[in-house]
Amino acid sequence: MKTVIAGGLVWYQGSLRRLDLSINEGKVEKLGPELDRTGAEVVDASGLWVLPGAIDPHVHLAESMAGVSTADDFFTGTRSAAAGGTTTIIDFCEPQPGEAPLVALERRMQQAEDAIIDYGFHFAFTEDYARQLECIGRLWDAGITTFKAFLAYPGLALTPAALYAVLEAVGARGGMLLLHAELGDVADLLRNRYLGQPARAHALSRPAFVESAAIELALGLARAAGTRLYVVHVSSAAGLLALERARSRRQKVHGETCPHYLEFSTGHLEGPGGAAFIMSPPLREPEDAAALWQGLKSGSLEVLATDHCPFPLEAKLGPSSFDAVPNGVGSLGLRPSYLFSAGVYGGRLGLGEFVRLTTENPARLFGLWPQKGMLAPGSDADLVLWDPSATWTMSQGHQQGGEDHSLYQGMEFAGQVAMTMARGDVIYCRDRGVCAPAGRGRYLVRGLPSPILRESRGARLG
Ligand code: URP
Ligand code: ZN
Ligand code: ZN
Numbered sequence: 001m002k003t004v005i006a007g008g009l010v011w012y013q014g015s016l017r018r019l020d021l022s023i024n025e026g027k028v029e030k031l032g033p034e035l036d037r038t039g040a041e042v043v044d045a046s047g048l049w050v051l052p053g054a055i056d057p058h059v060h061l062a063e064s065m066a067g068v069s070t071a072d073d074f075f076t077g078t079r080s081a082a083a084g085g086t087t088t089i090i091d092f093c094e095p096q097p098g099e100a101p102l103v104a105l106e107r108r109m110q111q112a113e114d115a116i117i118d119y120g121f122h123f124a125f126t127e128d129y130a131r132q133l134e135c136i137g138r139l140w141d142a143g144i145t146t147f148k149a150f151l152a153y154p155g156l157a158l159t160p161a162a163l164y165a166v167l168e169a170v171g172a173r174g175g176m177l178l179l180h181a182e183l184g185d186v187a188d189l190l191r192n193r194y195l196g197q198p199a200r201a202h203a204l205s206r207p208a209f210v211e212s213a214a215i216e217l218a219l220g221l222a223r224a225a226g227t228r229l230y231v232v233h234v235s236s237a238a239g240l241l242a243l244e245r246a247r248s249r250r251q252k253v254h255g256e257t258c259p260h261y262l263e264f265s266t267g268h269l270e271g272p273g274g275a276a277f278i279m280s281p282p283l284r285e286p287e288d289a290a291a292l293w294q295g296l297k298s299g300s301l302e303v304l305a306t307d308h309c310p311f312p313l314e315a316k317l318g319p320s321s322f323d324a325v326p327n328g329v330g331s332l333g334l335r336p337s338y339l340f341s342a343g344v345y346g347g348r349l350g351l352g353e354f355v356r357l358t359t360e361n362p363a364r365l366f367g368l369w370p371q372k373g374m375l376a377p378g379s380d381a382d383l384v385l386w387d388p389s390a391t392w393t394m395s396q397g398h399q400q401g402g403e404d405h406s407l408y409q410g411m412e413f414a415g416q417v418a419m420t421m422a423r424g425d426v427i428y429c430r431d432r433g434v435c436a437p438a439g440r441g442r443y444l445v446r447g448l449p450s451p452i453l454r455e456s457r458g459a460r461l462g
Contacts, residue, residue: 008045023381026423053087053382055362058305075114080333080401087382094124115441143445152184171227181214199274203282208236228252235281237291256303308332345414367446390416
C-alpha cells in the first residue's frame with residue numbers, strides 16, 4: 001500500500017519545504033509538490049512539519065546495575081521512543097563476567113526481539129578486553145562498527161594500556177570508540193571520603209576534573225592510535241574544552257551530551273528526592289549547562305543522546321548513602337521534545353541544529369546514513385509529523401514506557417509529536433497512543449562511521 005503525506009512542510013536538503021512525500025514498501029519513494037494520490041492512503045499533514053525520525057545512539061534497555069533492573073526493557077523503552085518521535089536506537093552489548101562476546105550478542109538480540117523500532121548495538125569492552133578483542137572481526141561481521149570503553153565502574157574500567165589496545169584494534173578497522181570518560185580510581189578515592197552521605201555527595205565525589213582528565217588521557221591515546229573517538233555524556237565545561245582543543249588540532253573526535261546536563265544542576269541533588277537525579281557523570285553547575293548549550297550551537301557537541309537508563313523510584317530513593325543508588329535516569333521519550341522546546345523554541349538553536357543533533361549526526365556517525373537520518377528517495381520512511389504550535393505539560397499520562405516517574409514531570413513543552421512512522425508504519429499518533437506490536441523493530445547492520453559535514457566551516461573535518 002502506498003502512502004502520501006500531503007500538505008505538510010517537509011525537512012528536505014536542510015530546510016522546510018512545502019512538498020508531498022510518498023512512501024512505498026517502507027521506503028520514501030518521491031518528494032514533490034502535489035504528488036499523485038491515486039490508490040494511496042493520504043495522511044493530511046496540514047499545519048505540521050515532516051521531520052526525519054530521530055535516532056538515539058545511547059540507551060540502556062533491559063540492563064541491571066547494582067542488582068537493580070532498569071525500568072525499561074526493549075518493548076517499553078521503544079514504546080516511549082516511538083511516542084517521542086524516535087525511530088531508531090543503539091543500545092549496548094556488554095558481556096557479563098566470563099561471557100563470550102558472541103554469546104552476549106545473542107543474548108542481547110533475544111532481549112531486543114520485542115523492540116517496536118529498529119535497533120543496533122555498540123559492543124562494550126570489559127576488563128576481559130583481551131579475550132574480547134579476539135572476536136572483533138566476528139562482531140564487525142555482525143554489523144557492529146562502534147565499540148565502547150569505560151574508564152570507570154568495577155569490572156568495566158580499562159587501564160590506559162588496555163584502552164590503547166582497544167583503540168588500536170577498533171581504529172585498524174575504521175571503527176569508532178565510544179568512551180565513558182571518568183577516571184574511576186580517582187572517583188573511588190573521593191567516594192570513600194563521602195561514604196554514608198546523601199545524594200549531593202555523588203557530585204562531590206565525581207568533580208569535573210574527573211571527567212576532563214579522563215578525556216585528555218583518552219584523546220592522547222586515540223591520537224596516537226589514529227582512532228576516531230566519541231565521548232559520551234559530556235557533562236562539564238572543562239570536558240568540552242578538552243574536546244574543543246583536540247578538534248582544533250584536527251583530531252577525529254566527537255562529543256555527545258544529554259538533556260539532563262542541560263536542564264538540571266547540582267542543586268537538584270539536594271533534599272529528599274535528590275537521589276532521583278543521580279547519574280554518572282553527575283549533574284554540574286549552571287555555568288556548565290550554559291557551556292554545553294554553546295557547544296551544541298557551535299557544533300563542538302554533535303549529538304544529543306539520552307543515556308536512557310531509568311530505575312524505579314523506590315530503587316533510587318531507598319539507599320541512604322549516595323554510592324548505593326543505581327546510576328542513570330530516563331528521557332528516551334522526551335529528547336526531541338526537550339531539544340525543540342528548550343533549544344529551538346527557547347531561542348538557543350535553529351531547526352537545522354535540532355535535526356542534526358537528534359537525527360542526522362547520529363545517522364552519519366553510527367553508520368546508518370543515508371538509510372536513516374534523512375528523508376530522500378530510497379531512505380527508510382522513518383518520520384515524525386511535528387506540531388510546532390502545540391504546547392503541553394509533562395505528566396504521568398504521557399509516559400508510554402516503563403518508568404514510574406520522570407525528572408521532567410510538570411515541565412511545559414512547546415512543540416509536540418502528532419504522529420510517528422517507522423518504515424512506513426504508523427507506530428504512534430497523538431489521539432491513539434502507541435500502535436505498533438512488540439517485535440516490529442529490526443536489527444540494524446551498520447556501516448562505517450562517516451564524518452559530519454560542518455556547514456558553518458564548509459569543510460569536512462575529522
Ligand atoms: O549513570 C549513568 N550514566 N548510567 C548509565 C551507564 C553509563 O555510564 O552510561
Ligand atoms: Zn557512561
Ligand atoms: Zn550510558
